[in-house]
Amino acid sequence: MSEITKVIVVGAGGYLNPIVISSLQSHGFSVSVLVRNTSNVVPPAGITVYRTDYSDSSLLLAFKDQDAVVNTITMPDFAAQKKMIDIAVLARVKRFIPAEFGIDTSKEETVEIMTFLKMKPQIIQYLRSIQDKITWTGIITGPFFDWSLRQGFFSFDVPSRTAYIHQPGHHMHRFSWSNLANVAEAVAHVLLSKNFPIVDNRYVHVRSFNASQDEILQSLISATKRVDISRGRDHTEWKIIDVDLEEKVLEARNKLAQGDSGSLGYILSKAIYRTGGNYDLEGVVMNEKLGMKLEESLDATVEREVTMLSS
Structure with missing residues (x-):
């Protein structure tokens, strides 16, 4: 896969998105954001803003010419995020980062206890089924x-x-545990071309x-x-x-x-x-492998x- 340079972040407000946007900018990515038509959020200077009603046409316009889509907003159901992925495939986006960022939902028992998160592994399963069309990385961070x-x-x-x-x-x-800045750094580092061999189509665990x-x-x-x-x-x-x-x-x-x-x-x-x-005891921590400082x-x-x- 060729280098990723253009990244669009779904959402610009909240507590995580601004830090993700800043981290991506600091690592040299050209960053855009996707916000609802009704949003009053004002993104940082120099950020291209796409407004959407989540129709196919508005999503396609936003994703066109983007190399990666980063979704930090947990969608209310499977269909909403699947639609976003399908439009990203149609727009020839190279990488999709789904709304993981938290507890390890790759473990079945986690989702059995936190049933309201069952959509997350379903999205990963769908991404696996189409990873010949778009690559993905699920970022597991532990609680913020x-x-x-x-x-x-x-x-x-x-x-x-x-x-x-x-x-x-x-x-x-x-x-x-992860601090918000650590989560944002992980997003940037999984999009660096040098890390593609170790992050493509897999879960990545990081922690502070x-x-x-x-x-x-x-x-x-x-x-x-x-x-x-x-x-x-x-x-x-x-x-x-x-x-x-x-x-x-x-x-x-x-x-x-x-x-x-x-x-x-x-x-x-x-x-x-x-x-x-404890990701260290489980042997899955990737901070050092990703070059996170x-x-x-x-x-x-x-x-x-x-x-x-x-x-």
Whole structure:
């Protein structure tokens, strides 16, 4: 396959897309974005914007002359993303990156627990069936660590200094996490021609670091104490609450059925604990093979996020 130079990113807003766009630009790609006709998002300067109602004609216009399509938006159903892939094939796009970016959905047990993600392996199966027409790469990153801290998504509430520790014993389980910048760097690196032999038509696993709940809590305790002292204020001790994970998963499923995804992290946690999730132990980490230089440790990330959240 010839070199990829032109990349279109589906979506320009949210928390991941702007970082992906910036990373692609920094690696020399010519970047465009695809947004809905009704979107008010203003992409960075120098970015070509295609607006779509997701009709065949609007997608074909956007994908024409593009080398790669990067979809960071999880589609509501199989048909929506399949249509995008079919139009990309029609437009002779070389590479399609589907909306993976997260927990390892290549494992059947993951999808059995997180049934709302069943569309993801179905999309990969479809891409495999047509990989003689378009190549693909599924990027598995583990949960987004810095985003999770900001949102209080994964049982740590930094502003209130409250930690919800998963019992029985899950809090010692180490697994792989990625910061948003690491995810974006992975997108750029799988599109570099030197990496084609190791990324074409396969899943690629990357991570920023591995950490358990216990390790994250200790890092948070140390960082918040340093920040409080540096700002001359009294240190607020962390409140540690043990929670039964299965009870929280049941509660989260009931909320999800009512459209509330705020407790989704508990279901995600259960899936990770059941399937492993430590990509280093599984021997699948590809950061070094891809030539990714961006590295940020647990402690460095926590320090950065605590400083921001405590301002």
